[in-house]
Amino acid sequence: MSQLDNRLDGLLELRKAKGRFRRLREYDTSRGSGLTDFSSNDYLSLTTSDELRADYLKRLNDTDVILGSTGSRLLSGCTPAHSHLENRLCDHFGAPAALLFNSGWDANVSFFGFVPQPGDWVVFDELVHASVHSGMRGSRVPSARRLQFAHNDPESLAAVLRKIAAQPSSSAAPPTVFLALEALYSMDGDFAPIPTLLDVFDQHVPREQQCVIVDEAHTTGVYGSQGRGIVHQLKEGAGRDDGRVTVRLMTFGKGVGCSGSVLLASDTVRSFLINFARPFIFSTALPVSTVLALESAWDLLSSEGGQRKRDDLAAIVAYFQELLAPVLARTPPELLRLPDPTPTPFPGAPEGLSAHPHSPIHGLLSPTPHALSAFLLARGFIVRPVVPPTVPPGGERVRVCLRAGHSREEIAALVSAVAEWVDSGTAEAEAAKAGRPLRARL
Known part of the structure; x- marks a missing residue:
């Protein structure tokens, strides 16, 4: 091993010791894979839209240049x-x-x-x-x-x-x-x-x-x-x-x-x-x-179909929050909770924007995000952990990202798995083992 690799390997070992080591994970989310992705930022599920695919392929067919731009804009x-x-x-x-x-x-x-x-x-x-x-x-x-x-x-x-x-x-x-x-x-x-x-x-x-x-x-x-x-x-x-x-x-x-x-x-x-x-x-x-x-x-996005997708996403977010609320209400906040929300970010909001709109992003704060992520993955849900330095110490979490294409059945199954994690005592045991309770506020 070269001097450079030795030095870099030492820095990587320090990161592993802090529980902050990152690695690439490959997931198969194709039909029949048994995995449901709750990590993607594809909020409107456009990447799997048949309508978008058809329109895009037509555009490709109608143009001579379909790949690279060949240079900088200048x-x-x-x-x-x-x-x-x-x-x-x-x-x-x-x-x-x-x-x-x-x-x-x-x-x-x-x-x-x-x-x-x-x-x-x-x-x-x-x-x-x-x-x-x-x-x-x-x-x-x-x-x-x-x-x-x-x-x-x-x-x-x-x-x-x-x-x-x-x-x-x-x-x-x-x-x-x-x-x-x-x-x-x-x-x-x-x-x-x-x-x-x-x-x-x-x-x-x-x-x-x-x-x-x-x-x-x-x-x-x-x-x-x-x-x-x-x-x-x-x-x-x-x-x-x-x-x-x-x-x-x-x-x-x-x-x-x-x-x-x-x-x-x-x-x-x-x-x-x-x-x-x-x-x-x-x-x-x-x-x-x-x-x-x-x-x-x-x-x-500019069409009625785009608005339907935005409406579908809003409905999925509201349903997730409705199911999650009673689970968090019976869970000690040092084991699992959501970040404190911003009080009414848009008072007197204009038409089409509520005073406190629903967000598709939900950071479930936990002192043991890796264990929770693994628990959910074993039940078929991709929910990735987020740890320092991406978030401050004490802000460790798994991040749930909702999409317009999620079904109510998938949402209910995910929340059920989170409830199982809490009710089984696994969360409390893992937190005690980690010895790192959540701070009261980020």
Whole structure:
């Protein structure tokens, strides 16, 4: 074994000792496999849609170029198909401009790595995605000017903004204050109270110095009219676009059932990213086959069939919560519980968006997520454990992701298996053996 392998192996052994070692697991979820997937982010079950498959195959049959884009967008990869999709998404989301990226990760790293300048401030929810942190670390904004606030906490945000206001400006031009949020957080499955947070932002930062970025990775296609997302629904309900959310990230690898993403922003931000964002400049563009798949997906999402899928998902989520509630009510919270929800994230919500909408993501907190995951897998359910460093210590969990294609029978069987885990005493025994009770709050 080489010196490098020896050193890396030692680091891997340390991770194993902490119970944080990751490995790839292959699952067969095809018909007849006996496994039901409750881990996928395919919230609307688009990846198995016969309607989408037929439309996509027709598009492939009608085009000459079906595979790679052959180069970066700045070289040979800016095809009519790419431009058409960008223009379509720009119109669909009601945005000034749109720029495609190969992934949500690339988009966040590009924006946060290159748009904020040295004298600016970046304020972010403590649970924003790792890609935002990677972008900030690569940016020219010093760490002292990158400040987090407690998750979904308006008072904590206000305290951070007061701290910024108390700092003397180091340049003649006032700094831009960037505020990074997610519409729906992927671990707790809770919504950001966007209107409340924006009101706090307005109280402390002049509008001309604001730049609000909302990552809608887990809401794209799933919420809002024709799947336009939470921000669009809030704007539509208010009857105006007051410009408070200036940048939106819509990703395609979850509810849209495909891959890639689009950043919705001003023409100036789009042009700046084309000129300075290295992940965009030096990456081969999305394959034409993927662009065609996205056209088909948005045809479906914009149709009555897409709305039926959103309605089906909402019904499945409500049914799961109805069955799970009595199980958790009789379970000691140190053994199994859900994270504390955000109180009414959308008070006075517009039509089509409830004050506290249902989320397809449910993080079941447990001190022994690996044991619980294995228990459920033995009963035919893929429910993956999530452990540090993905979540903070004390936030270990299994994450249940619901899909429009799940049947009520599958939901009932999963909840029954969770109840069996609790009632058999297995959970308590495993927790005692681990000696790691849940903290009262993340």
